[in-house]
Amino acid sequence: MKMRLLKMGLSIVLVSALGFMTACSGNSSNQQQGESSAPTENKEAAPADPMAKYDPPIELTTVRSVSNIKFDEGETIDKNAVYDAYEKDLGIKIKNSWVSDKYGEKLKISIASNDIPDFFRVSASELQQLQEADMIADLTDIFDKYATQKTKEWFNLDGGRQLSTATFDNRLMAIPGTDNPYNSSSYLWIRKDWLEKLGLPKPQTMQDVIKIADEFVKQDPGGTGKTYAFALNSSYINNGAFDLQGFFNGYHAYPGIWVKDASGKLMYGTIMPEMKQALKQLQDMYKAGMFDPEFAVKDADKENELVVAGKIGIAYGAFWQSIWPLQTAAVQNGKLAQDWEAYPIVSIDDKPAKTATDIGVGSYFVVSKKAKHPEAVIKIINKWIEVQTNLTDANKVYMFGKSGVDKSALLWKINPTVFFAQDENLPAGRLLPKAIEAKDPSLLGTNPEINSRYKRVEKYLAGDLTMWNEWAMSKPGGSFAIMDQYDREKRYQVNEFYGTLTPAMLEMQGILEEKTRETFTKIIMNKVSVDEFDKFVEEWKKLGGEQMTNEANEWYATVKK
Amino acid sequence: MQKFLRSERLPLHLMLLPSLAILAVYSYWPMAGIMIAFEKYIPTKGLFGSPWVGLRNFKYLFYLPDTQRVIINTLSIASMKIVAGLIVPIVIALLLNEVRKSMFKRAFQTLVYLPHFLSWVILGGILIDLLSPSNGLVNQALGVFGIQPIFFLGDNNWFQFILVSSDVWKEFGFNTIVYLAALTGINPTLYEAASIDGANRLRQAWHVTMPGIMPIAILMVTLSIGNVLNAGFDQIFNLYSTPVYESGDIIDTLVYRLGILQAQYGLATAVGLLKSTVSLILIACSYFLAYRFANYRIF
Numbered sequence: 001m002k003m004r005l006l007k008m009g010l011s012i013v014l015v016s017a018l019g020f021m022t023a024c025s026g027n028s029s030n031q032q033q034g035e036s037s038a039p040t041e042n043k044e045a046a047p048a049d050p051m052a053k054y055d056p057p058i059e060l061t062t063v064r065s066v067s068n069i070k071f072d073e074g075e076t077i078d079k080n081a082v083y084d085a086y087e088k089d090l091g092i093k094i095k096n097s098w099v100s101d102k103y104g105e106k107l108k109i110s111i112a113s114n115d116i117p118d119f120f121r122v123s124a125s126e127l128q129q130l131q132e133a134d135m136i137a138d139l140t141d142i143f144d145k146y147a148t149q150k151t152k153e154w155f156n157l158d159g160g161r162q163l164s165t166a167t168f169d170n171r172l173m174a175i176p177g178t179d180n181p182y183n184s185s186s187y188l189w190i191r192k193d194w195l196e197k198l199g200l201p202k203p204q205t206m207q208d209v210i211k212i213a214d215e216f217v218k219q220d221p222g223g224t225g226k227t228y229a230f231a232l233n234s235s236y237i238n239n240g241a242f243d244l245q246g247f248f249n250g251y252h253a254y255p256g257i258w259v260k261d262a263s264g265k266l267m268y269g270t271i272m273p274e275m276k277q278a279l280k281q282l283q284d285m286y287k288a289g290m291f292d293p294e295f296a297v298k299d300a301d302k303e304n305e306l307v308v309a310g311k312i313g314i315a316y317g318a319f320w321q322s323i324w325p326l327q328t329a330a331v332q333n334g335k336l337a338q339d340w341e342a343y344p345i346v347s348i349d350d351k352p353a354k355t356a357t358d359i360g361v362g363s364y365f366v367v368s369k370k371a372k373h374p375e376a377v378i379k380i381i382n383k384w385i386e387v388q389t390n391l392t393d394a395n396k397v398y399m400f401g402k403s404g405v406d407k408s409a410l411l412w413k414i415n416p417t418v419f420f421a422q423d424e425n426l427p428a429g430r431l432l433p434k435a436i437e438a439k440d441p442s443l444l445g446t447n448p449e450i451n452s453r454y455k456r457v458e459k460y461l462a463g464d465l466t467m468w469n470e471w472a473m474s475k476p477g478g479s480f481a482i483m484d485q486y487d488r489e490k491r492y493q494v495n496e497f498y499g500t501l502t503p504a505m506l507e508m509q510g511i512l513e514e515k516t517r518e519t520f521t522k523i524i525m526n527k528v529s530v531d532e533f534d535k536f537v538e539e540w541k542k543l544g545g546e547q548m549t550n551e552a553n554e555w556y557a558t559v560k561k
Numbered sequence: 562m563q564k565f566l567r568s569e570r571l572p573l574h575l576m577l578l579p580s581l582a583i584l585a586v587y588s589y590w591p592m593a594g595i596m597i598a599f600e601k602y603i604p605t606k607g608l609f610g611s612p613w614v615g616l617r618n619f620k621y622l623f624y625l626p627d628t629q630r631v632i633i634n635t636l637s638i639a640s641m642k643i644v645a646g647l648i649v650p651i652v653i654a655l656l657l658n659e660v661r662k663s664m665f666k667r668a669f670q671t672l673v674y675l676p677h678f679l680s681w682v683i684l685g686g687i688l689i690d691l692l693s694p695s696n697g698l699v700n701q702a703l704g705v706f707g708i709q710p711i712f713f714l715g716d717n718n719w720f721q722f723i724l725v726s727s728d729v730w731k732e733f734g735f736n737t738i739v740y741l742a743a744l745t746g747i748n749p750t751l752y753e754a755a756s757i758d759g760a761n762r763l764r765q766a767w768h769v770t771m772p773g774i775m776p777i778a779i780l781m782v783t784l785s786i787g788n789v790l791n792a793g794f795d796q797i798f799n800l801y802s803t804p805v806y807e808s809g810d811i812i813d814t815l816v817y818r819l820g821i822l823q824a825q826y827g828l829a830t831a832v833g834l835l836k837s838t839v840s841l842i843l844i845a846c847s848y849f850l851a852y853r854f855a856n857y858r859i860f
Contacts, residue, residue: 108821114604129824133605234803293694293712297802510823511625521803527717543624 054091065103081402174364181360186246222310258497319479322472429484502551508544654740673734685799
């Protein structure tokens with residue numbers, strides 16, 4: 001899940017659909033497919049079999065981040081059954097040039113030194129930089145020739161919106177890491193066992209949440225001597241795990257995404273006046289000793305130590321928080337030690353709280369201009385899509401490793417390219433709770449993902465606690481059900497800006513995000529008064545925010561019509 | 562010329578060549594990169610292909626409120642490190658010099674020298690754990706005396722102090738050995754003369770030992786001033802976090818964040834150039850001072 005986490009984290013620079021040119025020309029993805037024979041490309045006609053095996057095998061280099069995969073005995077990210085399967089099925093030897101737990105930083109060094117592998121995963125801003133620097137291959141024709149029908153369907157499910165976020169001047173420069181946009185929504189996870197122990201009702205309003213936090217801290221239901229209110233980590237503005245996005249949303253503030261202001265223009269959510277009120281509340285809670293004073297130096301794994309120890313009972317975060325990091329806290333020593341449950345985010349006033357969501361693409365896969373076999377990357381992608389749409393005994397090694405059995409070991413993350421369906425999880429929230437209640441898997445339909453979720457829930461109900469995380473998401477009232485509820489109640493606040501990054505964003509957004517984090521952290525930790533927020537807004541505008549806003553609005557004028 | 566070639570100095574000059582080559586490759590050649598400060602640098606287009614933007618990066622730096630802060634932080638942290646890094650080793654060296662038991666002296670020297678060999682990555686981890694307000698050893702010890710836990714690495718009032726003291730702790734062993742060596746170079750007859758004149762130990766230390774090691778002390782300070790603006794990155798990078806940017810963010814850490822994390826190569830180089838300029842001024846000053854007060858000359 002760290003992979004998805006990463007995507008969420010990157011959402012601050014989230015770009016999307018319809019570049020300047022494509023915005024005007026409408027149905028861009030179909031158009032790309034129409035121009036399969038650009039004059040610059042002078043290759044042989046479309047191959048008979050786009051999935052033909054290379055003989056002799058070719059080598060393809062990539063770079064990988066370290067993640068929480070539980071490898072089978074004797075396997076590593078460099079040598080494993082999944083990579084072997086690619087070699088066996090496609091004749092493609094995948095070689096990792098490097099593997100790092102500081103992927104983003106290491107990648108930037110690779111780019112700066114012009115030493116990039118054949119294909120690799122990048123963020124939206126890196127994509128823009130690479131495109132500008134002319135370091136990556138034009139994939140338009142290759143995708144058209146080598147992508148299977150299924151793959152094309154997969155990427156065009158949303159009408160090609162996500163695909164066109166990687167399209168510059170009608171040329172496809174990267175393959176977007178497709179995902180469901182609703183996955184970036186926020187949820188309020190609370191320890192239900194503590195609520196019951198203290199006789200507290202489930203939260204309906206922000207006031208309830210603050211009261212629950214207060215009671216947790218005061219009454220110390222874990223009996224550890226010190227309980228903190230929220231689980232927080234250093235990138236708490238928008239991280240997916242242990243963040244505060246859902247809390248800010250409860251104040252109708254949407255940090256990190258573009259929203260429409262009263263005059264119908266785009267404004268950046270981070271500087272909305274509503275933020276100040278939320279920060280004030282956080283500062284008051286910090287002053288009252290309700291937060292872990294070290295949150296600003298901890299990542300989610302480190303903060304999770306406090307959760308595991310039973311010192312924290314509330315955690316804002318994404319729907320998948322039960323998988324990571326909460327699973328390790330919930331199930332300890334083979335017993336369900338903590339009963340975490342997801343609730344919809346709540347509002348400070350009578351307006352319902354909307355959850356901030358991004359366009360759904362957090363990362364892109366690019367192919368180096370120097371790659372000898374760019375089409376091999378498309379073959380790898382075809383393979384993943386094939387496995388996703390039609391899981392068979394022959395190809396399940398890609399999902400579950402050599403044993404072919406789903407051990408929740410996250411072995412699918414070994415695949416060098418990973419894509420999630422653009423409509424993933426919303427149907428899950430509609431179908432799974434009903435089927436679970438009725439104990440009738442026939443209600444689920446044919447989607448393999450949803451069916452495998454149902455099987456995992458069955459395992460949990462049969463006593464397999466390693467599947468608790470699935471239960472917390474899929475059960476009636478679980479986070480998928482809430483995702484569906486948000487949709488029915490129209491409670492998604494979508495990022496209004498979905499163009500390619502403007503020059504000012506590319507240059508200044510990073511600096512501004514850092515400034516934001518520093519100022520907000522200081523305010524929360526009561527190092528400066530909350531009035532510092534007003535000064536910050538001025539500074540933000542002066543340091544390029546104004547320019548960013550102008551450019552965003554120029555773009556907005558072109559799509560609004 | 563003929564004379565020079567035949568002279569004994571020729572081999573000596575030849576021996577200088579490898580180090581000149583290294584200097585040229587690693588110090589002079591990279592100076593071409595200064596151009597990046599005036600460009601919107603794009604790696605594939607290279608130094609000469611990237612678009613020229615003139616002073617734009619510097620203008621942005623001027624607007625960036627961080628710039629002033631990191632310069633002040635760099636100077637204050639650096640000067641505190643120099644002063645503490647001068648006083649502590651001298652005092653320890655003087656004390657050790659009075660120790661008669663050579664076993665103790667050697668053991669002590671070795672022990673204090675040890676941290677010098679550990680990298681800040683390791684020491685950083687150790688310090689973060691030791692100083693943690695929730696379960697760190699230091700705060701638990703303070704707790705015994707009823708002192709509320711202090712978040713040393715998250716508190717702007719404490720952070721610079723921790724930086725300076727941990728740096729001194731790590732490095733004073735090395736400098737102590739330098740001063741001890743200087744002490745052995747002092748002519749013992751001076752001590753005899755002083756004691757005949759009726760000077761006690763303290764007087765001898767003040768009037769004989771101190772002037773004796775003064776040239777070395779000034780030399781050490783001079784050399785450290787040249788390194789001042791480079792010195793802190795490893796340490797600070799491993800210890801700092803967002804809440805202490807205010808007191809702990811230095812030029813190098815800012816360059817790292819701008820250049821590597823945000824890929825603002827031009828801006829980062831501009832900061833680096835600014836730093837180099839400040840360094841040049843500092844070095845020029847320190848050499849002048851060293852020449853003036855310790856008669857130290859480079860050539």
